[in-house]
Every structure is written in structure tokens, then in C-alpha cells.
Amino acid sequence: MYKQECYKIFTRKSLYFAFLLFVLFMVILPGGSTPIIQTDEYQTLYEEWRGPLSRTEIDLANQKLEELQNRIDQEMEQTEDLEVVFPPQSIEEQAAFRVYSSVASIGRYIDSFQQRKEDLQEATRGSTTTAYESEEARLELNMLNELGQPFGFYNTTAWGNTVDFINVFAFIILTILIVLGLSPVFADEHSQKSISLIRSTKHGKRKIVTTKILASCTYIVSLFVTLHIINVALEVRKFGALMDGTVPLQNLFLFIQSPFSLTIWQYYAIALGIQFFASLVIGLLVLFLSIVTRNGMLTFFISGAVIGTPFLFRQLGIDQPFIQYVTQFSYAELMRVKGLFDQFVAFPLFDQPVLYPVLLISTFLLVAILTMYLIYHQYKNQQIMN
Amino acid sequence: MKIKMNRFNQTDETDIDELDDSFDEKEYEALEQELTHYLVKFPDENKIDATVDTLRQYVPDRTTKSVSIRERSFALIKRAKTEVTIVSKTYWIASTFLFFIGYLIANQTNTDPILTLIFLAPLPFIFGLSEVFKGREHGLFEMELACKFSAHEIILSRLFLIGIYNLTLNTVLTLVLSPVTGKPLIEMILTWFTPFTFFVAIGLWLSMKFKGQIFVTTLLSLWLVFIVIFVINNHWMVAFLNIHYILHLVFLTAGFLLVGLQLIQFTKKYQTFEGGTRVEINY
Numbered sequence: 126m127y128k129q130e131c132y133k134i135f136t137r138k139s140l141y142f143a144f145l146l147f148v149l150f151m152v153i154l155p156g157g158s159t160p161i162i163q164t165d166e167y168q169t170l171y172e173e174w175r176g177p178l179s180r181t182e183i184d185l186a187n188q189k190l191e192e193l194q195n196r197i198d199q200e201m202e203q204t205e206d207l208e209v210v211f212p213p214q215s216i217e218e219q220a221a222f223r224v225y226s227s228v229a230s231i232g233r234y235i236d237s238f239q240q241r242k243e244d245l246q247e248a249t250r251g252s253t254t255t256a257y258e259s260e261e262a263r264l265e266l267n268m269l270n271e272l273g274q275p276f277g278f279y280n281t282t283a284w285g286n287t288v289d290f291i292n293v294f295a296f297i298i299l300t301i302l303i304v305l306g307l308s309p310v311f312a313d314e315h316s317q318k319s320i321s322l323i324r325s326t327k328h329g330k331r332k333i334v335t336t337k338i339l340a341s342c343t344y345i346v347s348l349f350v351t352l353h354i355i356n357v358a359l360e361v362r363k364f365g366a367l368m369d370g371t372v373p374l375q376n377l378f379l380f381i382q383s384p385f386s387l388t389i390w391q392y393y394a395i396a397l398g399i400q401f402f403a404s405l406v407i408g409l410l411v412l413f414l415s416i417v418t419r420n421g422m423l424t425f426f427i428s429g430a431v432i433g434t435p436f437l438f439r440q441l442g443i444d445q446p447f448i449q450y451v452t453q454f455s456y457a458e459l460m461r462v463k464g465l466f467d468q469f470v471a472f473p474l475f476d477q478p479v480l481y482p483v484l485l486i487s488t489f490l491l492v493a494i495l496t497m498y499l500i501y502h503q504y505k506n507q508q509i510m511n
Numbered sequence: 512m513k514i515k516m517n518r519f520n521q522t523d524e525t526d527i528d529e530l531d532d533s534f535d536e537k538e539y540e541a542l543e544q545e546l547t548h549y550l551v552k553f554p555d556e557n558k559i560d561a562t563v564d565t566l567r568q569y570v571p572d573r574t575t576k577s578v579s580i581r582e583r584s585f586a587l588i589k590r591a592k593t594e595v596t597i598v599s600k601t602y603w604i605a606s607t608f609l610f611f612i613g614y615l616i617a618n619q620t621n622t623d624p625i626l627t628l629i630f631l632a633p634l635p636f637i638f639g640l641s642e643v644f645k646g647r648e649h650g651l652f653e654m655e656l657a658c659k660f661s662a663h664e665i666i667l668s669r670l671f672l673i674g675i676y677n678l679t680l681n682t683v684l685t686l687v688l689s690p691v692t693g694k695p696l697i698e699m700i701l702t703w704f705t706p707f708t709f710f711v712a713i714g715l716w717l718s719m720k721f722k723g724q725i726f727v728t729t730l731l732s733l734w735l736v737f738i739v740i741f742v743i744n745n746h747w748m749v750a751f752l753n754i755h756y757i758l759h760l761v762f763l764t765a766g767f768l769l770v771g772l773q774l775i776q777f778t779k780k781y782q783t784f785e786g787g788t789r790v791e792i793n794y
Contacts, residue, residue, distance in 0.1 A: 139725045143732055150740055297739050301732040308728070422641070425728045441616065 126328060130340035133310075140306050144348075147298045148355055170224045177277040183232035190225040224278075231276050234381055238276070242269055261478040265469045268384040275373035275386075283364035284389050285377050290356045291396050292463035299400070300432055300460060302348055303408050307341050308424035311415040311504075321509050334504050338497075341412060345404050353397065374466070384469040396462045399486065403460040406489050407432065409496040410456065416503045432456045453481070459489055590668040591675075598642045598669065603676075606635040610680050617688055624688045625702055625752065630738050632681050632703040633710035637734065639673030640718055641727045663781035667774070674711075681707070701759045702752065708766025710734065715773035719780060 134140075248262035314320040323333060361367065370390035374380045377389060387395070410431065414424045435455035438448055458464050470481035613631040617624035643666055646654075658665070685699050692699065713733070717726040741748055 137725070139721045139729045142721075143729050146733060147736055150736060154740065154744070293739075293743060297736060301735060305728055305732055309725075421725075422728065425731075 126332065126336045127339055130310075130336050131343055133313075134306060134340055134344045137306070140302065143305060144302060144351075147302075151294060151355070151359060170220055171280060177274070178228060178231060178235075183228060183235070186225045186228035187232065189221070190229050193222055193225065228278050231278055234375075235274065235276050238269075238274075242266065245269070257473055257476060257478070260476075261471050261473075264471060264478050264480075265384055268386070268469070271386045272373070272375070272384065275375040277372060277376060279369045279372050279376050281369055281372070281376050281378075281389065283360055283367050284370060284393075285379070286363075287357060287360045287367065288377060288389070288393055288396065289379065290360075291400055292461040295352060295356070295400060296457070296461045298352060299349065299404055300407060300457075303345060303404060304411055304425055304428050304432070306344055306348075307408055307411040308415055308428065309421040310337055310341060310412055312419055312421040312424055315419040316421065324509065330505055331501065334501055338409075338412065338500070341408050342405065345401075345408050349401055349404055379463065380467050382468045383466050385466055387466075392466065396466075399462050399465070400460060402486070403456065403462070403489070406493045406496075407456055407460065409493055409500065413496050413500050413503070416500060416507065432460075454485060454488060456489075459485055587664065587668050587671060590664065591672040594665070594669050594672050597645075598639075598672065599645075602638060602642050606638060606676070606680060609634060610684055614684060614687060617684075618691065623752075624691050625694070625699060626742075626748070628681070628684060628688065628699070629703045629706055630734075631684070632677075632707045633714070633734065635677040635680055636673060636707075636711055637714055637727060637730050639669075639677065640714055640730075643669040643673065644718060661781075663778045666781065667778065670774075698756060701756055701763065705759055705762045705766055708763060708770055712766060712769035712773050715770065715777060719773075719777065 245262045245266040249259050249266060309316075314323060324330065357367075369376075370393075371388050374383055374385060374387045374389055374392045380392075385392075407428075411424060411428045414428050415421070418424050418427065432455075435452040436457040439452050439457075452458060453464075453470075465482035465485060471478035472481060472484055473479075474484070610631060613627050617627040646662070646665070681703060682700070685696065685703070689696055689699060710730075714726075714730050717730055720726070721729065741751075
């Protein structure tokens with residue numbers, strides 16, 4: 126039974142065709158580190174400055190940056206030719222400019238981080254805030270205090286790309302291939318008129334559904350693992366190695382405002398876990414629609430609309446309060462993972478602030494259980510019409 | 512209850528053994544004997560030839576040996592008129608609705624209207640392909656082959672129909688949006704026409720490779736990923752939007768050549784079609 130169901134999914138050539146094309150897209154996509162980073166001058170300076178930064182170091186970097194700027198300004202006045210002078214010509218100057226400006230911007234992050242803490246301290250004292258708001262502020266402040274001072278000067282482009290893959294390409298490719306692969310699982314038996322034959326075997330409806338779900342999970346697992354292995358391999362090929370995975374998450378550009386005390390490596394593991402869970406939930410949704418609509422194409426469009434519409438709202442920047450709720454609690458947001466961790470969001474639940482990721486994951490656990498129940502229920506009570 | 516359970520388990524395990532037990536050799540032979548009575552004998556060669564010869568006189572002569580391309584294409588366009596009713600109404604309405612939504616999105620300030628146009632352009636054609644092969648999907652292909660108009664003619668006229676419809680929609684949207692962008696009309700048309708021809712070529716190719724609704728969904732996913740990559744890679748997008756129009760024309764001719772090549776292959780495939788096996792292969 127299980128073997129046959131797997132066979133039905135895995136022998137579809139169009140899936141391999143689509144997957145290979147997507148991988149091809151991933152390979153030809155430009156990326157990789159900028160040439161300056163690979164020079165020896167940059168590397169030596171980088172080794173010198175790498176690590177957590179103290180106040181004096183940041184001040185020193187700001188000072189050096191200012192000197193560089195002044196020199197460039199002077200040269201610009203002398204030559205009056207913008208093209209020649211900016212960006213600075215010698216590799217040493219380019220490298221130095223890059224390092225100092227990065228350090229200076231990290232200094233700004235630290236300042237805004239401290240500012241945020243002070244604002245929250247104000248809010249917890251609560252002269253102008255409601256009880257709930259001060260509760261929420263206290264929660265965030267506790268999280269930020271736990272963080273300590275996460276910022277430092279690290280070259281995290283490789284990790285940044287690897288993590289970024291989850292919320293852009295893995296999100297889209299996985300969603301499409303899951304919808305593409307699973308929409309005919311139940312529907313094809315209607316369109317190929319084999320349903321009455323399958324139902325009349327001795328196995329019974331419950332077992333058929335179970336094997337179909339298991340086969341779909343196998344498909345999702347193999348898809349997920351292959352895709353992420355290919356991605357890591359591509360990143361390693363581009364950057365040489367994945368360095369500095371043990372530094373705090375806040376050193377990735379996308380997660381500067383994140384309040385979670387995680388290292389990059391831990392975040393990557395958690396994000397993969399959540400995305401895998403999301404893939405399974407989406408798979409269940411597609412299977413359910415496949416039973417209800419009895420038509421592969423209709424399943425494709427409906428599940429595409431269910432997953433895509435909130436994403437479209439977000440991309441178009443429509444943010445009425447209600448639609449914002451819809452986008453925040455959508456399949457797409459769970460699948461992208463990034464939105465769960467990149468800033469502090471909490472929702473009131475019985476007058477207590479509950480963290481958004483916790484709420485979202487538990488909501489979708491419920492949704493998954495409900496869909497599972499509906500799949501069995503619907504399949505049990507469905508009549509066959511030819 | 513216990514006995515019942517046991518019996519169930521037994522049948523589960525010894526399914527094939529049980530079949531062997533109930534299989535009786537003698538009974539089978541008797542059945543075979545009985546069936547030979549009903550055997551219809553194949554007629555001998557002479558009889559077949561004689562029948563064919565008698566019937567030959569009733570076959571009409573081929574009147575016009577070769578029809579010029581002009582006449583043929585004219586007949587194709589004429590036939591397309593009758594196909595309008597056969598293509599489902601949902602398709603016409605859905606495509607128009609899609610372009611209406613496209614117009615609304617394009618009018619939002621934060622997106623480039625030309626991008627919306629590029630992305631929307633091949634959609635009606637992709638949807639339309641499923642309408643074109645409706646007969647094939649429903650297992651009516653053999654019937655279509657036996658009709659007065661052969662299958663490839665029907666398919667070609669439907670392709671022509673949805674192609675024209677698609678182009679009309681695109682042109683209308685271009686005309687409506689042209690005041691918003693302030694770009695010359697020719698440039699706008701060229702910008703969406705090039706990717707459009709390439710997608711049409713890919714779509715035709717896929718429709719020959721994969722049977723069923725699979726190819727429509729596959730094509731749609733490809734289109735989706737193409738868009739996303741386009742949007743993410745800002746410099747690709749900028750480069751594409753600012754290509755010189757001569758380069759556009761070169762790409763456009765390449766696209767047209769591809770489409771023409773696919774169409775020729777198409778007619779070849781469905782003209783010299785024998786037996787049901789090749790087209791009926793799934794996926």
C-alpha cells in the first residue's frame with residue numbers, strides 16, 4: 126500500500142522537471158561576497174577588528190572613518206572629478222573604508238539598542254500606558270536584558286545568505302512543489318476513475334488515508350532535505366565555508382531588532398524545524414482540498430490562493446488592522462519563519478502578552494490536527510460519483 | 512467475536528494461498544470448452560479483399576489536391592469562430608477579471624505598472640492551453656481525430672483564438688496604462704511581448720511533453736518562480752527594463768522562431784498520429 130502510494134507521487138516526471146529548473150535558477154543566481162572582502166588587506170584588518178566591540182573601539186573607528194572621509198573630500202576638491210576619487214582607488218583604502226563604516230554602523234545599532242531598553246524601562250513604570258502595555262514592555266525588556274550586548278563585528282554574509290534562503294527561495298520552491306506534487310493525490314483517483322476500485326479492496330478507507338498521508342510526508346521530507354542540502358552546498362561553494370555560526374543572531378542584518386537570545390546556528394536549526402512543520406501543515410491543507418474538490422487543478426488554484434493571497438497583501442503593502450491579522454496568521458508567514466523572529470511581537474491572550482511565534486505555532490498545531498481530522502472524516506463520508 | 516477476529520487475520524496473511532486452494536483445474540477446463548463455442552472466427556483474406564474492393568467505388572475522389580497556405584490559414588480563422596462557443600465561458604470571464612485586478616494593482620503607486628503587465632501577459636494563454644487540450648484530457652482525442660476537421664486543425668484554431676484574445680487583453684491593458692507610465696507605446700508593447708513569446712514557446716513544448724492538467728500547473732509554477740527571481744534581483748529587472756529596443760527586436764524574433772518551431776512540431780505530432788498509446792501516456 127505505502128509503496129504504491131509513494132510510487133504514484135515519485136514517478137511523476139513533471140515534478141522532477143520543475144525541481145531541476147528551480148535548482149538551476151538557484152545556481153545561476155548572482156551572489157557571493159564582494160571582491161574587496163577576499164583581498165588580503167581586508168582580511169588582515171578584519172582579523173584585527175573581529176569580535177565584540179567596546180565603546181573606545183567604536184569611537185576609534187568613527188574617528189578613522191572621518192579622517193578617510195576628509196581626505197576623500199580634499200581629493201575631490203583638488204580633482205573635481207567624481208568618478209576617479211569615489212570610491213577610493215587603492216585597495217587598502219577601500220578595505221579600510223568598508224571595515225570602519227561597518228564598525229561605525231554597529232555602533233549605531235548598539236546605541237539604538239540601548240535607547241530601546243531605556244524606552245521600555247520608561248514604559249514599564251507605566252505613567253502613560255495601560256496595564257497590558259506595561260506588561261508587554263516588561264516581557265520585551267526581560268528578553269533584551271537576557272541578550273546582554275549581542276553586537277560585534279563579524280563577517281556573516283555566508284550565514285546571512287544561508288538563512289535568507291529559508292524565507293525567500295525555500296518558501297517559494299517548497300510551497301510550489303508541495304502544492305504541485307500533492308494536489309493530485311486524492312483527486313487523480315476521481316479523474317482516472319480508479320477510486321471505486323481502490324475503495325473496494327480489503328484495506329478499508331482509514332488505511333488508505335493513512336498510507337496516502339504517509340506517502341505525502343515521505344515526499345515532503347525528501348524534498349525538504351534535498352533542497353536544503355543543495356542550498357548549503359551552493360553557499361559553501363560560493364563563500365568557502367560557513368564561518369562564525371556561534372555568534373548571536375542579532376549580527377545578521379535581517380535580525381538586528383530580534384529580541385531572541387539565540388546564536389545563528391541555533392536559529393538556523395529552529396528555522397529549519399519550523400519550516401518543516403509548516404511544509405507538513407501545507408501538505409495536509411493540500412490533501413484536504415484534494416479530497417473536497419476532487420480535481421487536481423482546482424486544488425492547485427485554491428491552495429495557491431489560500432497561501433498566496435496574504436503574501437500578496439504583504440507585498441502590496443495593504444495594512445488595514447484586519448488584513449494585518451490575516452497576514453500574520455497565515456500559512457505563508459509560518460513557512461517563511463523570518464517574521465516570527467525578526468522583531469518583538471506579542472498578542473494579548475487573557476490580558477497576558479503571548480509571544481507571536483508561540484501563538485502562531487500553537488495555532489497551526491491546532492489547524493494541523495483539525496485538517497487531519499477533516500481529511501479522515503471527509504474521506505469516510507464521501508460518496509463516489511462517476 | 513474471537514473466532515471472527517481469527518478468521519480475519521488468517522485471510523489477511525494467506526491471501527494468495529487461499530486463491531490457489533479455490534482454483535480448480537477441472538472447472539477451468541470445462542469453462543474453456545464452453546467458451547470455444549462462442550469463438551468468432553477471423554474472416555479469411557479473400558473475403559476481406561473482396562469487401563474492400565466493393566466498397567472502394569463509394570469512396571469520393573479527392574477534389575482539391577493541394578490547398579494554398581493562404582486558404583488554409585483563412586479556413587483556420589473561420590473555424591476559430593465556431594470554437595468561441597466551445598471554449599468555456601469561465602475562461603473568458605476569469606481572464607478578463609484577472610486583467611481587471613492587474614489594472615488595480617498596476618495603479619498602486621509602489622509597483623511599476625510595466626512589471627504587472629509583463630507578469631500578467633502570458634497568464635490567459637497558460638490557462639487557455641487547458642481549454643485547447645480539453646478534448647485530449649477528456650479522452651475524446653480519438654474522436655476528434657476521426658472528425659472532418661482533424662485534431663491538429665482544431666487545436667491550431669483554438670490556439671489562434673486564445674492567442675488573439677490574450678493579445679487583445681494585453682494591448683487594452685497597455686493602452687489603459689500608457690498614460691500612467693508615460694513611456695512610448697511601442698516600447699511598452701515590446702517589453703511584454705518578448706517574455707510572452709518565450710513563455711508561449713515553453714508552454715507549447717510542455718504541452719507536448721506532459722499530458723493532462725499537470726503541464727498547466729507546472730507552467731504556472733515556472734512562471735511564478737520566474738517572477739519572484741525577477742523581483743528579488745533588482746539589477747536584473749532594471750537591466751531588462753532598460754534594454755535597447757533593437758536588442759528587444761532580436762529577442763522577439765528569437766521568441767517567434769521558437770514558437771513557430773513548436774507549432775511545426777505540433778502539427779507533425781498530431782498529423783501523423785497512429786494508435787492511442789503515444790498521446791495517452793500519463794504525465
